[in-house]
Amino acid sequence: MVQLAREVVLDPTYPTVRAWTRRGRRAVGCFPVYTPQELVHAMGLLPVSLHGGGENVEISHADAALGSFLCSISKSTLELALTARLAPFRAFIFPYICDVSRNLEGIFSRLMPGTETHMLHLPQNFRSEATVPFLVAEYRRLIAKLERAGGEPYRPERLEASVRLFNLQRERIGELTATKRDEPDKLTLTESYLLRRLGGLLPREVHVELLDRMRSQIEDRPPRRKDAIRTLLVGPFCEQPTLDLIDLIEQAGCYIVDDELLQVHRWYGQLEVEGDPLVSLARAYVQSPVDIGVRAAPSSKGEAILRRVNDARAQGVIFLTAKFCEPALEDVVLYRKALDRQKIPYLHLEFEERSTSFEQSRLQLETFVESILFD
Amino acid sequence: MITAGLDLGAGSTKGVLLEDGERILASALAPTRGNPVERSRQVLERMVEEANVLSDEVGYLCTTGAARYALPERHLQVSDITASARGAVFLVPGTRHVVDIGSQSSRAVSVSETGRVIRFKMNEKCAAGAGRFVDRCAKYLQVPPEEMADRALGSTHPKMISSVCAVLAETEIINSVAEEVPLPDILMGVFLSLAQRAYILMRYVGIQPEVSLVGGLVHSPAMSRALEQMVKAPIVAHPMGQYAAAFGAALLGHARMQKLSSSPLPMGTPGG
Numbered sequence: 001m002v003q004l005a006r007e008v009v010l011d012p013t014y015p016t017v018r019a020w021t022r023r024g025r026r027a028v029g030c031f032p033v034y035t036p037q038e039l040v041h042a043m044g045l046l047p048v049s050l051h052g053g054g055e056n057v058e059i060s061h062a063d064a065a066l067g068s069f070l071c072s073i074s075k076s077t078l079e080l081a082l083t084a085r086l087a088p089f090r091a092f093i094f095p096y097i098c099d100v101s102r103n104l105e106g107i108f109s110r111l112m113p114g115t116e117t118h119m120l121h122l123p124q125n126f127r128s129e130a131t132v133p134f135l136v137a138e139y140r141r142l143i144a145k146l147e148r149a150g151g152e153p154y155r156p157e158r159l160e161a162s163v164r165l166f167n168l169q170r171e172r173i174g175e176l177t178a179t180k181r182d183e184p185d186k187l188t189l190t191e192s193y194l195l196r197r198l199g200g201l202l203p204r205e206v207h208v209e210l211l212d213r214m215r216s217q218i219e220d221r222p223p224r225r226k227d228a229i230r231t232l233l234v235g236p237f238c239e240q241p242t243l244d245l246i247d248l249i250e251q252a253g254c255y256i257v258d259d260e261l262l263q264v265h266r267w268y269g270q271l272e273v274e275g276d277p278l279v280s281l282a283r284a285y286v287q288s289p290v291d292i293g294v295r296a297a298p299s300s301k302g303e304a305i306l307r308r309v310n311d312a313r314a315q316g317v318i319f320l321t322a323k324f325c326e327p328a329l330e331d332v333v334l335y336r337k338a339l340d341r342q343k344i345p346y347l348h349l350e351f352e353e354r355s356t357s358f359e360q361s362r363l364q365l366e367t368f369v370e371s372i373l374f375d
Numbered sequence: 376m377i378t379a380g381l382d383l384g385a386g387s388t389k390g391v392l393l394e395d396g397e398r399i400l401a402s403a404l405a406p407t408r409g410n411p412v413e414r415s416r417q418v419l420e421r422m423v424e425e426a427n428v429l430s431d432e433v434g435y436l437c438t439t440g441a442a443r444y445a446l447p448e449r450h451l452q453v454s455d456i457t458a459s460a461r462g463a464v465f466l467v468p469g470t471r472h473v474v475d476i477g478s479q480s481s482r483a484v485s486v487s488e489t490g491r492v493i494r495f496k497m498n499e500k501c502a503a504g505a506g507r508f509v510d511r512c513a514k515y516l517q518v519p520p521e522e523m524a525d526r527a528l529g530s531t532h533p534k535m536i537s538s539v540c541a542v543l544a545e546t547e548i549i550n551s552v553a554e555e556v557p558l559p560d561i562l563m564g565v566f567l568s569l570a571q572r573a574y575i576l577m578r579y580v581g582i583q584p585e586v587s588l589v590g591g592l593v594h595s596p597a598m599s600r601a602l603e604q605m606v607k608a609p610i611v612a613h614p615m616g617q618y619a620a621a622f623g624a625a626l627l628g629h630a631r632m633q634k635l636s637s638s639p640l641p642m643g644t645p646g647g
Binding site: 345359360363364366367370371374375 | 493630
């Protein structure tokens, strides 16, 4: 199952989406970090998480439109579009998480005239009474675009049904991440990551079924404790590290007991619909406990990282930030100050999608582990 | 209890034999010349001979350095940053900051009183920040590498190299020669340029005395002087500083051996 997941994730031609569209259905590409995928689903469309091209996509066209000082995910996503590998998609949603994502939406709208593109403005002020109505209005703008992209007309009861399905998916993913936190030897970070990543590529019912099957398999695994360091992984919430690098982190002697990978599935827990489901969806976004670089912190960033270290019972923190990712890098300074105060060890590594040599990263990871292992 | 530490470096292979994690029995060094396995076996053999012990008496072999995974008979491998930090504190007790300028890379490490790594920073994929840069400059300037430091110390107005790239630095050095800048000033500029790059790393981890220089340039008084000029504090360059990582490996090997003899290994090794 994990091998199959690896193949699906590494295939930049989106085989699951092509299979879906061959049946006359339509798909919508959702750029990280958060989009209301329940809403896309409720309109009869398949929401698909876009995570760039990964290590298998050579950039030959996108460099003409995007500078060398920009993150890899922006370039590889554009490359996929320019080489027709995003042809199965009828629409794209870009949340305004940084200047690059905002401009990418503009580039897509010009270069892909047959598709709908939408810039989703997510609020940063979580205290104002206007925040939820603002987000609901944003969702209504999105609904209009999705209807133009071939989505079925919006109906609140359909959204409620989608929320129930997505609740189930979040519950299963929550179980997976809880297992990684409480019994980190039961599954590797790579396994946990691949299983979660499938959640943005498959019809959600299929993903829930798959996680149901995997749950019992994982539970039955015999414990195999390693002399490894419980570690919190911070930073890769948008561009994704290569699978080789994800593998390497645990090979070097870490147990990643909590991470920021694929936050869209963990933005909130069980969403209770009360009254207008659009309002409930907007409120869930606003009240989310997620505290990452693209979101203003309800408390201070320093307090947030210490709380997360404590909750995960982590012995150290790895900042794994994509090159040129400003939102991730901005928070690192604040996080470091708080960790320094509490003498919690950390390591900062940068990555790019198409990195192939990890010797320097290996050396740094091993030193980090050894600095905690040896007194 | 004899432990061996082998540093399979890119430029040279260094080894030390320690008894009870304290007494130095032997040390040896050989240029790696692209064959770290063969070289490390030779180094080990020489040390066993020098110490007049049987090879079976070496109870634990810990490797470090760029090729630390290459030697199949090792018991454990540790990163060269961990190892050189331990080794530096062993050689110079009181060290709190280690600057390690190796052949292919430079690192700055802040350490605890036991030599545990607290923070570290290394240069990235750039020859201009490593010892090999000095070798290359020696080649451009046709100065024997072993004479670089002594001749640099005769400098009165060092000519700094502004380029951050080793390839472009070569052009800059050629320009200085064309401008008839005195050779000692160009040579001191090479060391200052290297020190400047190391200083960036050092500031990142926080500079706290004692500062120990380890690695291949430990025998270069010009390097120590250049670093002192940047840091504005004394730099300790122990005569055996080139062996710091090998010492660290031997010490960590000893610690591991003690732990294993007092209680069986409760879990697998990291990554195992």
